[in-house]
Amino acid sequence: MRVSVHLHGILRERLPSAARGRTTLELPESATVGDLLATLGIERRVIVAVNGRTHIPASHTLQEDDQVVIYMPVGGG
Amino acid sequence: MPHGYHGRVLHVNLTSGELSIEQPEEKFYRKYMGGSAMALIYLLRDMPAGVDPLSPENILALFLSVITGAPISGQSRMTAAAKSPLTGCIGDSQCGGFFPAEMKFAGFDGIVIKGRAAKPVYLWLHDGQAELRDATHLWGHVTGEVQEMLRYELGDDRIEVLQVGPAGEKGVRFAALINMCSRANGRTGMGAVMGSKNLKAVVVRGNQRPSIADPATLKALARWGVTQLPQSDIAGLSKYGTSEVIGLNNADGGLPTRNYTSGVFEHYEKINGPTLYETLLRGATQGQQDRMGRDTCYACAVRCKRVVEQTSGTYILDPTYGGPEYESLATLGSYCGVHDLAALCKANENCNRYGLDTISCGATIAWAMECFENGLLTKEDTGGLDLHFGNAETVVKLTEMIGRREGFGDLLAEGSARAAQRLGRGSERFLITSKDQEAPAHMPQVKRTLAVIYAANPFGADHQSHEHDPAYAPYPERMAQIGLHDPQPPLTLNAEMVRFALVTQHAYSALDSLNVCQFVYGPAWHLYSMNQLTEVVRAVTGWDVSLYEIMKVGERRLNMLRAFNAREGIGRERDTLPERFFTQPLKGGPSDGYVLDREEWQRAMDTYYAMAGWDVQSGTPTRPTLEALGLGWVADLLGL
Numbered sequence: 001m002r003v004s005v006h007l008h009g010i011l012r013e014r015l016p017s018a019a020r021g022r023t024t025l026e027l028p029e030s031a032t033v034g035d036l037l038a039t040l041g042i043e044r045r046v047i048v049a050v051n052g053r054t055h056i057p058a059s060h061t062l063q064e065d066d067q068v069v070i071y072m073p074v075g076g077g
Numbered sequence: 078m079p080h081g082y083h084g085r086v087l088h089v090n091l092t093s094g095e096l097s098i099e100q101p102e103e104k105f106y107r108k109y110m111g112g113s114a115m116a117l118i119y120l121l122r123d124m125p126a127g128v129d130p131l132s133p134e135n136i137l138a139l140f141l142s143v144i145t146g147a148p149i150s151g152q153s154r155m156t157a158a159a160k161s162p163l164t165g166c167i168g169d170s171q172c173g174g175f176f177p178a179e180m181k182f183a184g185f186d187g188i189v190i191k192g193r194a195a196k197p198v199y200l201w202l203h204d205g206q207a208e209l210r211d212a213t214h215l216w217g218h219v220t221g222e223v224q225e226m227l228r229y230e231l232g233d234d235r236i237e238v239l240q241v242g243p244a245g246e247k248g249v250r251f252a253a254l255i256n257m258c259s260r261a262n263g264r265t266g267m268g269a270v271m272g273s274k275n276l277k278a279v280v281v282r283g284n285q286r287p288s289i290a291d292p293a294t295l296k297a298l299a300r301w302g303v304t305q306l307p308q309s310d311i312a313g314l315s316k317y318g319t320s321e322v323i324g325l326n327n328a329d330g331g332l333p334t335r336n337y338t339s340g341v342f343e344h345y346e347k348i349n350g351p352t353l354y355e356t357l358l359r360g361a362t363q364g365q366q367d368r369m370g371r372d373t374c375y376a377c378a379v380r381c382k383r384v385v386e387q388t389s390g391t392y393i394l395d396p397t398y399g400g401p402e403y404e405s406l407a408t409l410g411s412y413c414g415v416h417d418l419a420a421l422c423k424a425n426e427n428c429n430r431y432g433l434d435t436i437s438c439g440a441t442i443a444w445a446m447e448c449f450e451n452g453l454l455t456k457e458d459t460g461g462l463d464l465h466f467g468n469a470e471t472v473v474k475l476t477e478m479i480g481r482r483e484g485f486g487d488l489l490a491e492g493s494a495r496a497a498q499r500l501g502r503g504s505e506r507f508l509i510t511s512k513d514q515e516a517p518a519h520m521p522q523v524k525r526t527l528a529v530i531y532a533a534n535p536f537g538a539d540h541q542s543h544e545h546d547p548a549y550a551p552y553p554e555r556m557a558q559i560g561l562h563d564p565q566p567p568l569t570l571n572a573e574m575v576r577f578a579l580v581t582q583h584a585y586s587a588l589d590s591l592n593v594c595q596f597v598y599g600p601a602w603h604l605y606s607m608n609q610l611t612e613v614v615r616a617v618t619g620w621d622v623s624l625y626e627i628m629k630v631g632e633r634r635l636n637m638l639r640a641f642n643a644r645e646g647i648g649r650e651r652d653t654l655p656e657r658f659f660t661q662p663l664k665g666g667p668s669d670g671y672v673l674d675r676e677e678w679q680r681a682m683d684t685y686y687a688m689a690g691w692d693v694q695s696g697t698p699t700r701p702t703l704e705a706l707g708l709g710w711v712a713d714l715l716g717l
Contacts, residue, residue, distance in 0.1 A: 008324040010313030012351060020351070044310060045551035045602070047329065054329055054667045055547070055567045071328045072310060074602050075519065075545030076595055077319035077403030 001064040002026055003036065008071035014040055027062065034058035036068060046070050080290035081143045081617040082106055082186050087207050089200060091274050092133055092192030096207050107620060108707065110627075111142025111186075113169045114590040114634035116158035117641060119189045120167070121714055126644045130162035130266075131248055131273040133193035139180075139239075139279070140188075142592040144617045146181035146375070147289060149299040150604065151597025152613075153178040153375035155239075156589065157267040160641075161536065163250045163437065163492050164512045166651070167641040168265035169536045171589055172239075173382075176256035176281065178375035179237040183283035194275040199240075201231070204283040212277035217243060219430045220258045221397045227280055239279045242432025245272030247482045249490040251437035251515075255429055259372070259382070259399025263434035265514065265536050290619025298613055302597075302604050303378045310602040311379065317350030318371075318383045319403035319596075324349045326407075329547070330668030331523035333516075334411045335466050336443040337509050337657060340520055341666030344416030348406050357422055359386040359396050372399065379597060379604070385422045392423040392473070401425040401435070404540075407518030408439025409476075413446055414466030421469070424476045431480025437492060440515030442475050444493040447507040453500070460484040509655045511538035519545065521654065522663055522671040525570040526578035528678050529685050532652040533696070535638035541595055544581035546574070548601035555606045558624065559584055570677050575684045587631030633706045636698045639691070640711045649696030652682065 004024050007014055012021035027036060033048050033056055049069040050056045062068070084106070086099045109115045116138035128134040137159040144152050155177035161168030184205035197212040215223050220242045228234050238256060245252035245268030252268030253261040262268075289295055306315060313321045323345055326332040330340040346352060355361060360369030372382035383400025387393060401409075405425045415421060428435045442464075448454040449464035456462065462471050462485060478486025488496050494513035497505040509516045514537025521528035524546040531538040549556060550564035559580055563573050584600050584607060591614065597603060598610045605613070611624045642648070654673070662672040686693045690702030700717040703709060 006328075008328055009321045009350070010316060020346075047547055049328060049667060052667050052669075069328045071325045072313060072602070073545075073547040073551050074310060074314065074322065074325060075524075075548055076541055077314075077322040 001029055001031070001062070003062055003066045003068055005036070005040070006067070006069045008069070011042065011044070011046070011070055011072070014042065031062050032058060033060045033062065033068070036062065042070065045073060047073050078288065079103060079106065080288050080619045081147060082287055083181070083184055083285065085185055086187040086189060087185050087202070089188060089190045089209070090192045091190065091194040091198065091276060094209055096209070106143050108630070109633070110590045110630045111145065112140050112156035112171070112590040112592045112634065113158040114630055114637065115140045115187055116156060117167075117634070117637035120158060120160070121637065121641060121644070121711060124160070126646070128160060130160040130165070130270060133191070133274065135160050135270055135273070137190040137267065137270050137274065138187065139190070140592075141177055141181055141186055142590065144614055145592055146178040146286065147295060147613070147617045148376050149295060149613060150302050150377040150379055151594035152592070153377065154592040154594060155180065155262070156592055157254055157262040159267060159270040161265040162248070162269045163266040164514050164537050165645065166512050166537065166647055167535050167638050168267055168270070169638065170262040170264040170267050171592065172254065172256060172260050172262040173374040173594060174237070174257045174260035175375045176237040176239050176260070177592065179283065180281045182286055183281040184285040188279065190274060190276065192274065197275045197277050199227070199278040199280055200276065202279065202281045202283070204285055215277045216246060219243060220255045220432060221395070221430060223278060224258055227278065231280065233282060236280050236282045240277060240432070241268045241272040242430060242480065244432040244480045244490070245269055247490070248273060249433060249479060249482060250492045250495070251434040251441070253432050253434045255432050257399070258397050259429055261429070261434065263436060264539065266434075268432050289617055291616040295613065295616040298609065298616060306378055306604060309604050311596050311604050313350075314381050314596055315379045317354050318381050318400070320350035320353050320383065320401065320406050322350070322403040323406055324351070326519070329523055330663070330666045330671070331520040332407060332411050333518050333520055335414045336412060336447045336507060337516070337520070337655070338661065339664045339666070340523055340668035340671070342411035342416070345411065347416040348410045348418050348421060352418060353383065353385070353400070357385040357387060357394065357418060358400065359384045374594070377594070377597070381596065387419060387422070390419060392419040394419065394422050395426060398426040398429040404518050405435035405439070408436050408443070409472055412439050412443040412518065413472050415469045415472050416467070417469035420473050424473045427473065427476035427480060431477070433476065433480055436517050437515045438476060438479060440509055441489050441493040441496065442472055444497070444507050444509065445489060448500070448504045453502045453504045458485065506656065509657070511654060512536070512651050514538050516655065520668070521658060522673060523668050525568055526574050528570065528654060528658065528673055529575060529578050529681050530582060532654050532682065533685055535635070535642050541585065542582055543578050543585050544599070544601055549577055552601040555600050558607050559600050559628065570681045572684050575681050576688060579685060579688050582635060583628050583631040585631070586635045587627045590630045590634045591627070629706065633708060636703060636706055636708060637711060639698055640703070640715055643697040643715055649686070649694065652696055654678070
């Protein structure tokens, strides 16, 4: 299944700079958020939003065409 | 001899011109450690209640801490405290840069300023010496000009200058203190207080570096930070600056847009950190922005500060004035519906040039824009300016007009709450203020404990006074250091989240007492943990200090700030939030429909006061609470 992924902040550097943090990934059926993070090699503490719902847990099973946004829990500024 | 500090506090009476040096005992430093914990001793003890904040009777206190100037990241910060002309409550604000460390090297731990000079003066501190000098020739000049004039006059390019711009001279109620032309004690109008005293600048230079008790341990801690930085959770802040937070908050549905009516900005990518990095950072066109466009504070490896430059186009950008932080981009940007990044950099430059708090400035313009959109303000009121949301040219123009108190800018220079009072016409319903201070760009509708801290914070709505909700769960080891073990689901505002708010408020209050950077040290995503901060204080001072002791300093400061307000007759009745937060659901994005529940918030506030040891009805610290913190003398002052 294919999911679209948008990485924010320093996480963008997982992808080529021309991608500007956006990519589409092919994942096995019943892949979870945790599987997606492992595929991207993200070991940092992150917040994941799926289809506009924030704070989705790593155990959540993804669906075809899901839109996933990943960002850091950094506050302040 | 003490380690880390001098044991010297300068007292300045501007009315008489008298300068004197106090040498407090070690207990003073150990019990209060620095910042407004120290400043409030003088404000509570030496200033009567009820003074006009812009009168000579107000006291402006500038304090470093026992570790300011030590060779490690994140320690070069200084607190300014006085009664605020914006809120009528205690005013409190921190700055970074090189000024704080240089002030320590000039031989002083703090400065207590009273009275008003008969004509403009500046204070020149150098190698333990202090003198007042004529500043008539500096008055009316913008910050960049004044810095150059002082460098020439004193024959030294390495002086550091803390100054008020024209905004502070003219009593703009959210005027800032500016150093390096790009760092600000931004909030609560400390620039207006210094301007009202005819004190144009404090200039520092020196080589009196206090000794470090354990240099080897401090060096090891400093090296650890440098090594860990690339893998740390502030790596993004390091590369992209705080403007990285534009994208993070927008993803969370928490980027205030069009005066807090939405938490998502459709144009956020045009104003976020990576875009700034790739386009307007100095050196970006040659790929040299890491070397040329990132600046730092004294001895800090993080280098999160921005420097922008543009030599052609509509907006010429002068690198002298640095570059925008997250809060500046959000309040002047999405808060006002503006997505022209060069215009926002220019508006930020104007704030630094005239000496304005970008947060109150942007949010006050956003309030005026919503009034204009709803017909409460017209072009007749604004002198022909079009104030529709999204008008970048207007935002840039207004930053100048406010800084000079010109035309319509004179009304906005009062801050949005007073401006609404003057305007009438029902315009107060568009205010986004707590204690008359404009709310920063972190949304209580999305991070619920902000609803408690924005309301209860003694110096008005502030986003740097506790940890934000999303950081509770991901950092269990660090949270456990301060006794927090039970993160709650998002959007929860129960007793445990109130406890999280209060305990982390004590932690952040300790950070502000020690005057350390809240990106470099803290209880969650920060480079160093609270335990490591304790190690730093031990290494610098040689004291056998504990984290318990440091947390108590934070709690002590918070109670002193709150006690100042109580003495002014200010209590729970001013711990309010904008009505919109309870009545108008956010529109669009992940936070669509989010609104605060008033009853839940009131219960949380009751719980907060009770946990803090304050009277639940009045919100005032009780005598037992003050005495438990060694503040019986404050209870006496309050007549408790």
